[in-house]
Amino acid sequence: MSAIEVLLRVGAAIVAGYLLGSIPSGVLMGKIFGNVDPRTQGSGKTGATNILRTLGAGPAAIVVIMDIGKGVVAVLLARYIIFPLPAHPTLTDHNLQALAEACAGFAALLGHNYSVFIHFTGGRGVATGGGVILAMSPFAVLIGIVALVVPVLITRYVSLGSIIGAFACAVSIIVLTLTGHNYWPQMVFGIVGSSFIILSHRDNIQRIMHGTERKIGSKSGSSAHSATSA
Numbered sequence: 001m002s003a004i005e006v007l008l009r010v011g012a013a014i015v016a017g018y019l020l021g022s023i024p025s026g027v028l029m030g031k032i033f034g035n036v037d038p039r040t041q042g043s044g045k046t047g048a049t050n051i052l053r054t055l056g057a058g059p060a061a062i063v064v065i066m067d068i069g070k071g072v073v074a075v076l077l078a079r080y081i082i083f084p085l086p087a088h089p090t091l092t093d094h095n096l097q098a099l100a101e102a103c104a105g106f107a108a109l110l111g112h113n114y115s116v117f118i119h120f121t122g123g124r125g126v127a128t129g130g131g132v133i134l135a136m137s138p139f140a141v142l143i144g145i146v147a148l149v150v151p152v153l154i155t156r157y158v159s160l161g162s163i164i165g166a167f168a169c170a171v172s173i174i175v176l177t178l179t180g181h182n183y184w185p186q187m188v189f190g191i192v193g194s195s196f197i198i199l200s201h202r203d204n205i206q207r208i209m210h211g212t213e214r215k216i217g218s219k220s221g222s223s224a225h226s227a228t229s230a
Contacts, residue, residue: 001096006096009082009083009100010083010099010100010103012082013074013077013078013082013083013100013101013103013104013107014103014104014107015107016074016077016078016082016104016107017074017077017078017103017104017105017106017107017108017111018107018108018110018111018116019111019116020070020073020074020077020108020111021070021071021074021107021108021109021110021111021112021115021128022111022112022115022116022117022122023066023070023111023115023117024046024115024117024118024122025046025062025063025066025067025070026038026045026046026047026048026050026051026063026123027039027046027118028066029051029055029059029062029063030051030054030055030059032059033055033056033058033059034055036054036055038050038051038054038055039118039121041053041054042054044121045122045123045124046063046115046118046121046122046123047063047067047122047123047124047126047127048060048061048063048064048067048123048127049158049216050123051063052216063127064127067112067123067127067128067131068127068128068130068131068134069131070108070111070112070128070131071105071108071109071127071128071129071130071131071132071133071134071135072131072132072134072135073131074104074105074107074108074131074132074135075101075104075105075131075132075135075136076135077104078097078100078101078103078104079097079100079101079135082100082104083096083097083100083101084097085097094183095183095184095185098136098182098183098184098185098186099185101135101136101185101186101189102136102185102186102188102189103185105129105132105133105135105136105189105193106132106189106192106193106196108128108131108132109125109128109129109132109193109196109197112125112128113125113196113200124162124197124200124201125193125196125197125200126148126162126165126166126197129166129169129193129194129196129197130144130145130165130169132189132193133169133173133189133190133193136173136182136186136189137172137173137176137181137182137186137190139172139176139181140169140172140173140176140182140190141169143168143169143172144165144166144168144169144172145165146168147161147164147165147167147168147169148161148162148164148165148168149161149165151164152216155215156215156216157204157208157213157215157216158216159201159204159205159207159208159213160204160208160213162197162201163197163198163201163204163205166194166197166198167194167198169190169194170190170191170193170194170195172190173186173187173189173190174187174190174191177190
């Protein structure tokens with residue numbers, strides 16, 4: 001495969017990943033359930049936590065599934081359609097395919113947080129990033145889920161669980177790559193993607209430090225002082 005073909009295929013993976021990630025799951029659920037725009041409620045984000053606060057558990061569960069699906073589909077599309085392996089792949093072929101997957105996955109994250117369909121607004125990327133890692137490295141996302149759930153159960157801060165879960169995913173995928181279970185582009189995504197998700201929670205970090213972060217189960221309001229998620 002020539003360098004130009006590799007670039008074209010990776011470019012196609014990026015475009016496809018961004019458009020998939022840009023599907024505004026939370027806004028769509030808001031229109032279906034109550035004609036509410038989540039961007040005008042609670043944290044102003046389109047992810048599952050804000051949907052839970054504004055519309056309830058059912059719509060929030062659908063948003064979680066859709067957002068995870070965006071990440072999974074972006075990676076699988078890159079793997080099987082845009083950059084399939086040849087009949088007798090070399091290590092280079094595997095790394096190039098993993099590069100396309102990582103680029104598609106990060107583009108999906110960008111699309112989720114800055115969707116072209118809703119004026120470059122969106123969520124924080126937790127569920128979509130989890131979907132990307134799930135398709136690349138299921139064991140790493142399992143560790144991340146445990147690291148997310150435990151702090152939420154203890155503190156009731158979804159944002160804190162999301163931050164710790166993202167960090168745990170990054171550490172897990174680094175270890176898996178260094179022990180030969182993943183390819184280096186997947187490790188790069190683990191580091192960059194998790195850092196991107198954590199940085200998207202910087203306002204939550206400030207509120208946690210000041211004791212003003214909203215806990216899960218508290219009443220929703222129109223102010224921005226609310227917990228986060230995907």
